Amino acid sequence: MHFENSLTFARQLDQSDPLRSYRDRFYIPERNGKPLTYFCGNSLGLQPKTVRHALDQELAVWQQHGVDGWFEGENPWLTIHQRCKKPLAQIVGAKPSEVCPMNNLTVNMHLLLTSFYQPRGNRTKILTIGGDFPSDQYALETHVQSRGLKPDEILIEVFPRTNEYTWRTADILDAIEQHKDSLALVLMSGLHYYTGQVFDMAAIAQKAHKAGVLVGFDLAHAVGNIPLQLHDWGVDFAFWCSYKYLNSGPGGVSGLYVHEKHHETALPRLAGWWGYDESRRFEMTKGFVPMPGADGWQLSTPTVLAMAVHHAALQITAEAGMKALRQKSELLTGFLEFVLNETADLTFMTPANEAERGCQLSLLIPKNGKSTFNYLAEQGIIGDWREPDCIRLAPAPLYNTFEEVWQVGEIFRTK
Incomplete structure (x- = not known):
């Protein structure tokens, strides 16, 4: 797909996303009443709303x-x-x-x-x-x-x-x-x-x-x-x-x-x-x-x-089915790679070939990596820090959106 680095394009992707309704089936963490951008499903997935009833x-x-x-x-x-x-x-x-x-x-x-x-x-x-x-x-x-x-x-x-x-x-x-x-x-x-x-x-x-x-x-x-x-x-x-x-x-x-x-x-x-x-x-x-x-x-x-x-x-x-989840995952991760390349000078440890990666990008940041991670957290971006110099960002297809991906790119741009 030919990506565009714009909010309009991201929202178009969300509107055409066949899995978009699944986000409403999860609790999205908040801070000060505003939803966080949770890109940490590779560490702990979010809570489904059906869990409380099951318990x-x-x-x-x-x-x-x-x-x-x-x-x-x-x-x-x-x-x-x-x-x-x-x-x-x-x-x-x-x-x-x-x-x-x-x-x-x-x-x-x-x-x-x-x-x-x-x-x-x-x-x-x-x-x-x-x-x-x-x-x-x-x-x-x-x-x-x-x-x-x-x-x-x-x-x-x-x-x-x-x-x-x-x-x-x-x-x-x-x-x-x-x-x-x-x-x-x-x-x-x-x-x-x-x-x-x-x-x-x-x-x-x-x-x-x-x-x-x-x-x-x-x-x-x-x-x-x-x-x-x-x-x-x-x-x-x-x-x-x-x-x-x-x-x-x-x-x-x-x-x-x-x-x-x-x-x-x-x-x-x-x-x-x-x-x-x-x-x-x-x-x-x-x-x-x-x-x-x-x-x-x-x-x-x-x-x-x-x-x-x-x-x-x-x-x-x-x-949801793994076929549909995988299709959205490849788009989410591909869009994230695109907007980050557009807005920041980063080294990706994750393979560029979408068939050789899951819904995760590992960013190698040898200088000021931890401060970058902390800045993202201050802006409401929840990723994962791995010593000594890696930030992992994992947009999950069940509950993450393309607009969130675009917002992450904008935050890297303004850093």
Whole structure:
């Protein structure tokens, strides 16, 4: 699209936006009675207006039924996770049996590593990207140590080339080829938190499988942001959080995916009673018998209130559809890149190719970066500061507008 840097043009885009009504389904933060420009959905999504009703419903069940809420009523808590499976499957491109909401992201990462990282013989190493999200780095390091292995000997990190901010797919594929005889697993983010780069997950999965290596992805910054086809890509497993683009609340319930080809395999796992065969769960017998599919990786009793919020938020994303969300996202981010280029001398760490980025631009500002970020905040622009010199701006298609994007450009112009 040919962009114009004008308020009139921005408003025309908003008028023709098929998703424009979705903004009214969220609470927009305010300061002194004026709405803020919230470009921080990559850190915490906004609150859907349906959340309070969803919580009130479950609170009423607790009030009226007590413990019998697990079994009574239209939606008994015993099967509360099942409400989320269909929309989750739609969002990540999977079958409902392959997904399950549960726990938090890093807990699920450790659970899946227990099952899918099986070092044997010469195949002991894990290939990942250097500078991945810190929680993933810590999880990999300590998980490897818990197996009696040394991270420095096990972890193979692929970094961007010198003087480049993002990874070349060819370099990741070449690294898999180079180390194929020693790899037990490829595990990395599907979308990089710092740069906003989308990785070619289909190509990485195909290359890993050709080498006889399992592959998993952390989708914390990808789920609800970009279209995913985990089942068709043959991804073995994945995990994510729900409080960014899925808008499920601070620290909201996480989720995981396990491809159906692994459902009948006797994979090792750390088990808990909520992953036990539901039809026999209350027999309280010894010997773990897992639920079929991804549900068998559950551990503990689900947090009902968090699950209710998650379900309410998921319905909005699933209703809008990832195709429409992605189309608007590419326009929003492209327009933001255009107006910033028109108004300021900035370096973008995020790829210029719209197919290689989510709804995020990472601005590299080596001098006065923090003061620039503070100035934006004073003007009502809520972004995200990442040390040492990066401002992340993430216009989310469910609730951000093109007029807001134009206003951000104007504020950079006047700084």
